[in-house]
Amino acid sequence: xxxxxxPGEKLSEKQLRIENTITDANGTYSCILGSFDEQTLxxxxxxxxxxxxxxxxxxxxxEEDRGTTVTVNLNAPYKGLIISKFLESxxxxxxxxxxxxxxxxxxxxxILIRPKVLGAGKLMSVTPSKIPRIIGKANTMVKQITDGTxxxxxxxxxGLVWLSGGDVxxxxxxxxxxxxxxxxxxxxxxVKELLDNKKMV
Amino acid sequence: MGGGEKPQLIINGKRLDGRMPDELxxxxxxxxxxxxxxxxxxxEWGNNKIIAAVYGPKExxxxxxxxxxRAIIKCRYTMAPFxxxxxHGRSGPNRRSTEISKVTKEVFENVIMLEKYPxxxxxxxxxxxxxxxxxxxxxxxxxxxxxxxxxxxxxxxPYGVSFGKVGDQVILDLNKIEDNYSDxxxxxxxxxxxGDILLLQMDGTLTPEDVDLGMHMVRKAGEYIxxxxxxxxxxxxxxxxEKYKK
Numbered sequence: 001x002x003x004x005x006x007p008g009e010k011l012s013e014k015q016l017r018i019e020n021t022i023t024d025a026n027g028t029y030s031c032i033l034g035s036f037d038e039q040t041l042x043x044x045x046x047x048x049x050x051x052x053x054x055x056x057x058x059x060x061x062x063e064e065d066r067g068t069t070v071t072v073n074l075n076a077p078y079k080g081l082i083i084s085k086f087l088e089s090x091x092x093x094x095x096x097x098x099x100x101x102x103x104x105x106x107x108x109x110x111i112l113i114r115p116k117v118l119g120a121g122k123l124m125s126v127t128p129s130k131i132p133r134i135i136g137k138a139n140t141m142v143k144q145i146t147d148g149t150x151x152x153x154x155x156x157x158x159g160l161v162w163l164s165g166g167d168v169x170x171x172x173x174x175x176x177x178x179x180x181x182x183x184x185x186x187x188x189x190x191v192k193e194l195l196d197n198k199k200m201v
Numbered sequence: 202m203g204g205g206e207k208p209q210l211i212i213n214g215k216r217l218d219g220r221m222p223d224e225l226x227x228x229x230x231x232x233x234x235x236x237x238x239x240x241x242x243x244x245e246w247g248n249n250k251i252i253a254a255v256y257g258p259k260e261x262x263x264x265x266x267x268x269x270x271r272a273i274i275k276c277r278y279t280m281a282p283f284x285x286x287x288x289h290g291r292s293g294p295n296r297r298s299t300e301i302s303k304v305t306k307e308v309f310e311n312v313i314m315l316e317k318y319p320x321x322x323x324x325x326x327x328x329x330x331x332x333x334x335x336x337x338x339x340x341x342x343x344x345x346x347x348x349x350x351x352x353x354x355x356x357x358x359p360y361g362v363s364f365g366k367v368g369d370q371v372i373l374d375l376n377k378i379e380d381n382y383s384d385x386x387x388x389x390x391x392x393x394x395x396g397d398i399l400l401l402q403m404d405g406t407l408t409p410e411d412v413d414l415g416m417h418m419v420r421k422a423g424e425y426i427x428x429x430x431x432x433x434x435x436x437x438x439x440x441x442x443e444k445y446k447k
Contacts, residue, residue, distance in 0.1 A: 004435045004442075007312075007349050008357035008394040008427075022356050029394060031314060031354040033434055046438065047240070048352025049258065077259045077321045106269075108260065108320050129352065183438055184445050 002037050004046070004183070005030040011043070018043050035183045046183055050076050050128035050158045052110055054103055059123070059156030060112070062095045072097065074158050075125060078108045082115055091115060096123060096162065098154050118154060121164030124172060126179045128159035133182040134175060141188060145174050148195030170198050207382050210367045216379070218247075222372045223418045225362070228426065230343070230433035232350050240351025242433070244343040247376060248333035253343035254326045255351040261322035271315035273322050276306035278340055280329040285377075301337045302327075308341055308361075308390045308399040314354040323353060334377035335363050338388045341400065346430050356392075359399055360426040363388040364415035371411050373418045387412075389419050393427045396420070 005011065009030050015023040020032045020043050030036065034045045052058075052074075060072035060080045070091055072080030080099070082091070091097065099112040126134065135142050135155060142153055150166030163171050174191050181187055210217060220226070226247030235241035238254035261267040278301040279294065294302075305327065313323065325348070327340040338361030345358045365375045365386035372379065375386050385405025391398055407415070 004438050006358060006431045006434045007355045008392075009431065020354060024395075029356070031356055033349050033352060035438075045352055047350060048354075077257070077318065079260075127352075181441055181445070184442050186445060190445070 001039070002035050002183070002185075004033070005036045005043070006033055007031055011036055012041075016041060020045060044183075045129045047127060048129045050131075052076070052078055052101055052104055052158070054101055056101045056157045057098065057155070058101060058110075058112070058158045059096065059098050059118070059154060059160035059162055060158070062091055062093050062097060064093055065091070072099070072112060074110065075160055076128075076158050078104075078110050080110050080112045081105075082112045086113060087115065089117065091117060096121075098156065098162070118162050119164070121162050122168050122172070124161050124163065124175065125159055126161060126175065128157065130179045130182040131155060131157055131159060133187070134161070134178050136188065141178065141191065144188065144192060144195065145171050148192075149174070167198075170195065173198070208378065210379055210382060211370055211372075216372065218376065220374075222370055223421070225374045225422050225425065226376065228429055230346055230429055232346060232433050232437060238347070238351075240347045240349070240353070242343045242346040242350060244339055244346075246335065246339040246342070247374075248331060249329070249336055249339045250331040251336065251339050251343050252326075252328045252330060253340065253347040254328075255323065255344070255347045255353070256326075257323040258318040258321035258353065261320060266322070267320045269319055272313075272318035272320070274306050274309055274313065274315070274325060275322055276302045276309070276325040276327070276344075278302045278305055278327040278329075278337070280332055280336070284329045285332040301340070304400055304402065305337065305341055305344065308359055309344070309348065309355075311397070311399050312345075312355045312357045312359055312392060313348065314356065317354055332377070334375050334380040335388070337361065337400075338363050338390065341390050342426060342430065346433055349430075349434055357394040358427070358430055359390050359392045360423050360430065361388060361390040361400065362419050362422050362426065364418055366405070366407055366411055366415075371414045371418070373415070373422055385411075387415060389416075391419065391423055393423055 011028045013027045016028045063071045070082040096118045097115045099115040102111045102113040149171045151171040154162040229245040231243045234243040235254045240255040341361035365383040387403045390400035
């Protein structure tokens with residue numbers, strides 16, 4: 001049974017070790033607006049920023065070419081940096097790229113590797129905490145959207161999604177639906193319904 | 202403040218707006234008023250109408266204000282030029298709003314987990330659209346809902362409320378007229394989880410017994426305010442969950 005919890009709300013009488021919680025002598029308390037599962041004792045944030053980790057796939061917008069380095073806007077309080085000698089193809093300011101975080105530096109800079117320029121398409125931003133739901137277990141959700149609309153979908157963990165080809169509007173609608181209803185169960189079937197219904201019209 | 206003849210504020214044990222001494226004004230809280238903000242809320246507290254919005258965390262600028270260990274908070278409390286019956290609704294910062302911005306910032310420095318975002322800044326805006334006394338307390342209550350809605354980790358959701366004294370009667374949640382002609386008023390912000398006092402200001406004179414009685418009223422009212430804050434946050438999510446419940 002899942003329930004919505006807010007900062008300062010008691011989760012348990014016991015001192016539990018769960019991410020995004022605080023404990024004191026009386027029990028465990030939530031620190032975020034999230035969805036708490038009593039059985040598995042997991043607290044999933046409903047809102048919030050992306051916390052970068054090594055190896056995250058991100059989508060960014062190239063800001064500036066400084067000769068030896070290229071800076072990338074990650075739609076977050078962190079900056080992306082690509083060292084020019086590792087560039088495989090030419091990149092110019094304004095390009096949208098998909099890339100991977102190699103390592104995080106102190107001061108909120110992420111070193112990126114293997115940048116790939118995305119061509120014409122649609123870029124949309126969603127709440128980063130909902131991204132795992134859009135991807136789904138073992139890519140099921142995103143695969144469903146790709147199969148249903150013929151759109152190729154690239155997802156950045158920083159909350160940017162890039163869509164291209166096929167029925168882009170339908171894919172957008174499906175992603176917005178997932179974002180809105182991410183905390184409910186049985187979402188996969190409802191998204192399937194949405195994709196099937198729209199296709200007939 | 203005020204001047205002139207002092208009106209009678211308590212008649213037959215009831216206050217001018219018909220409240221009992223320990224009664225709050227009606228409160229309504231909404232979440233997500235400002236779409237562009239990361240988190241926002243709107244509060245109607247009696248005749249007070251206040252919008253709170255939160256932006257960030259983002260890179261703190263100019264660079265010299267950055268703290269490599271933790272995030273910094275910037276808070277801006279303002280009253281709209283049309284907000285009040287009196288002159289202090291001038292647009293832009295003035296001495297009063299600078300002070301309230303500072304105390305609001307210090308309330309939230311105690312609850313936001315700033316160490317999670319080194320070098321970043323979090324902006325809190327509190328805009329009073331209509332003021333009727335107790336706006337700093339209502340502003341803190343609204344800002345704490347906006348912060349929770351933005352997903353910034355915080356150890357608690359503080360609330361603010363004030364009490365004061367008219368004659369020898371201690372009263373809770375003063376409105377504008379009571380504020381101007383009362384013998385004392387004391388805005389307070391409390392972290393409900395630990396009971397810590399995060400803001401305490403006083404104007405006038407109170408005896409230690411008055412403060413004890415007032416604090417008792419405030420904590421009792423706080424339980425109700427906390428409940429409203431939590432309901433406001435949960436409402437939008439639970440509405441969607443409810444729709445698909447088998």
